[in-house]
Amino acid sequence: MSTTHQDQPTDPTEFWEQRYGGSDRVWSGNPNPLLVREVADLTPGSALELGCGEGADAVWLATQGWTVTGVDISQTALDRAAAHAADAGVADRTTWERHELGTTFPDGTYDLVSAQFLQSPVALDQDGILRRAAQAVAPGGTLLVVMHGGWPSWAGAHEHPVPDARFPTLDEVLTALDLPADEWSHVTVEAVESASTSPDGRTGTRVDNVWRLQRR
């Protein structure tokens, strides 16, 4: 197994299995606020959640009436997501599929295709996956992508776990997607700044980028 200087695997499946296997819970369990904000005015239908992790967003969507397929590279994360869905009483509205999305992708089209922080310190074909995600949006449906736009303001350079991390700009993702203007409209393309607190309590801000695109 090849490893980084921090002795972490560089293979994406091994990296994320180790990340999830290292603790009982990695994420908060709460839905991402920008997903909640952007989905509020959509009529529930079918949804595909890419890089769903432990399932907080997918389970929240299911509680709002969506029928959700959650996808992740980590089986450990997917097993937690399925347990979370059962606890929330939405097991019948959720399906979980393991894919390395740069290699295989779920079948079908969906009213909502969402990728929340599908970002990784190891290999990830982000542009290719987002282009494939757009193809999976049904006519009239929505592609919703949210990504960190940079490190939090409180993090000094010595605290950047991946010094050469890639934070694509609003324009870079639109260019990579290359969606025909007569078929897609831009509902939200915005950099959103919010409060951020470091693990040891330092306060600051963080910028997240939002792309909400609707297929005509």
Ligand SMILES: C[S@@+](CC[C@H](N)C(=O)[O-])C[C@H]1O[C@@H](n2cnc3c(N)ncnc32)[C@H](O)[C@@H]1O
């Ligand atoms: C930064 S986490 C975000 C998790 C969740 N969406 C959230 O907002 O809390 C990135 C997620 O993408 C998944 N992931 C990374 N590379 C992937 C790939 N190639 N295919 C599928 N999932 C991947 C990871 O396992 C992880 O759950």
